[in-house]
């Protein structure tokens with residue numbers, strides 16, 4: 001197996017290491033999530049410096065070591081500067097990066113997740129849609145790509161499609177009033193929020209700009225998504241979630 005690999009990557013995490021290196025978590029189109037060292041990236045005149053910062057997108061030439069990759073060359077394609085400059089965007093962008101880091105295993109390629117993160121950072125930077133709605137959009141899409149698509153079209157218990165609904169983590173979707181009575185943890189969900197979640201799962205982020213969401217829907221959607229994550233995934237707590245909460 002060749003030990004040199006070329007990848008396209010998004011920098012999810014970058015921290016100083018030793019004298020002048022950086023330790024990175026990259027999400028690559030070809031290999032999924034990987035850890036890599038960028039030697040000398042913090043030294044003056046390092047050609048790697050710009051390409052290995054958080055929120056950078058670039059092409060990397062890597063050397064595959066026993067437990068980690070080493071960056072030998074890197075060409076920055078884009079740096080999402082606007083995300084770094086505005087606190088709210090920064091909090092959202094950081095949260096998306098951390099969520100991906102926690103949600104996926106190392107060395108499992110998933111080009112759709114790569115595209116999702118890339119498109120989401122792009123839209124965050126463009127600033128045309130609500131950053132918080134973009135976060136919810138991202139969470140729902142990521143669930144779907146991880147194989148946990150919420151069941152929202154009809155009652156997950158009996159298949160009926162009428163009346164009020166509630167959300168059930170156990171059922172992984174909505175339940176009608178009758179079926180909901182058998183689940184003590186289920187909580188009510190408005191038809192509007194249910195339709196909003198369905199819509200978010202279907203569209204590309206460019207459609208978010210035309211969606212108007214009231215405060216109640218924001219609250220309901222957040223509760224649904226977070227509850228679903230807690231029940232079905234073992235992602236655990238996300239450090240930047242508290243920061244995001246504070247800022248937004």
Ligand SMILES: [Zn+2]
Nearest residue numbers: 155158176179
């Ligand atoms: Zn039912």
